[in-house]
Amino acid sequence: MEWLRVVGISAMAWGLAGCSTTGMIVSGGKMAVQVITGAEAKVRPLEDLSTVRARDYNAIRLGEVTTDVPAIIPAAKLAIIRTEMEVELGEESKKNLRESGKALVAKVAARFLKERGTFGGEARLDMIATLTDAESGEELARLFIEGISKSPTAGKTEHMAKENAKELVKYLAKKQKGEKYD
Numbered sequence: 001m002e003w004l005r006v007v008g009i010s011a012m013a014w015g016l017a018g019c020s021t022t023g024m025i026v027s028g029g030k031m032a033v034q035v036i037t038g039a040e041a042k043v044r045p046l047e048d049l050s051t052v053r054a055r056d057y058n059a060i061r062l063g064e065v066t067t068d069v070p071a072i073i074p075a076a077k078l079a080i081i082r083t084e085m086e087v088e089l090g091e092e093s094k095k096n097l098r099e100s101g102k103a104l105v106a107k108v109a110a111r112f113l114k115e116r117g118t119f120g121g122e123a124r125l126d127m128i129a130t131l132t133d134a135e136s137g138e139e140l141a142r143l144f145i146e147g148i149s150k151s152p153t154a155g156k157t158e159h160m161a162k163e164n165a166k167e168l169v170k171y172l173a174k175k176q177k178g179e180k181y182d
Contacts, residue, residue: 039149039159041167049141054175058101059093062086067110081110081161088165096173103134116155123149125160129168
């Protein structure tokens, strides 16, 4: 009977300390969802592109990539952002946009970058993309792109840059179809 009391007291102590099998299962489940979900991005129009104008374009090319906060986003990180976005924009444009039309140029100003740390936290890459006509240079839209990742496997600059590029193409594809971007 003594052992039952010891087990009961131990279980209560673990529970009070926040350590429980249920807590560990829930925590593990949350982490698994974050790994599966990976990085996510959202485009928020500052000056929106009209559906009629969106239908004229079949690709987004990357223009200049800059930052006005070099203390937060050093040149080496800007180079990573540029490389990853350039590749992803090309691939995603081919997969998701119409085959004929003109190209848009996305000039990107990276505003905030935070990679996921060893012990967790969320990764972020926020930027403003100005979409211009590749031929005329006419500015057609200004967009705030917010990339966030809580995933332990997708918290580096390259993951966030890829996801932001994918979301930019998704935004244009929905605009071309006249669908609401959400």
